[in-house]
Amino acid sequence: MDDEQRRRGRPRSAEADRAILEAARDLLIADGYEQLTMQAIAERAGVGRQTVYRRWPSKAGIVAEAVMAGLLSPVPSDMAGGADATAPADLRAWLHAAAVGLSDATNLTIVRALAAAAAETDAGAIRLYRAFTEQGRTDLIDLLRTAVARCEVRADADLEAAADAIQGAVLYTALAYRPPKVEHLDSLADLLLAGLAPR
Structure with a gap:
């Protein structure tokens, strides 16, 4: 690693990001938000806890990112409509x-x-x-x-x-x-x- 790379920090791993988001999704669905912890996410994703914290400062941020990534999304409401609708x-x-x-x-x-x-x-x-x-x-x-x-x-x-x-x-x-x-x-x-x- 050269000096420029050291100044910029290590590049983020797309694989690690995905593993963290998927781990958060799975734990959230299994145990609920209150039981979701950064440590549990790290363990399930197979990464260190600091790796998780470097990417997201809190579990709220991970949940938000999982939604943005399409990993968490409740079933949307289907709209009615048509010529005879009221x-x-x-x-x-x-x-x-x-x-x-x-x-x-x-x-x-x-x-x-x-x-x-x-x-x-x-x-x-x-x-x-x-x-x-x-x-x-x-x-x-x-x-x-x-x-x-x-x-x-x-x-x-x-x-x-x-x-x-x-x-x-x-x-x-x-x-x-x-x-x-x-x-x-x-x-x-x-x-x-x-x-x-x-x-």
């Missing part, structure tokens, strides 16, 4: 898909881990929002805009606030250690649409 049907379909996704224990563990990771650093929260939450929020706003065009939702409604309320309710139930129930989400859809209906 706002209640569209919103219920979106919420039912979320309930189905979060009824899976692995998906529920991942969502809770993402929330914990996002709470640790602002940078992690931004990255996780862009990788996971942003698309669902955009889909909901588009759904509600379509409902406005059909005159099912009033034109002056704050659609971003409505989308936040919908996503927030789903995530709250997931973080409260109970998958969302379909009947609860149907009631949520009714309440929101009643508030958004043309006067």
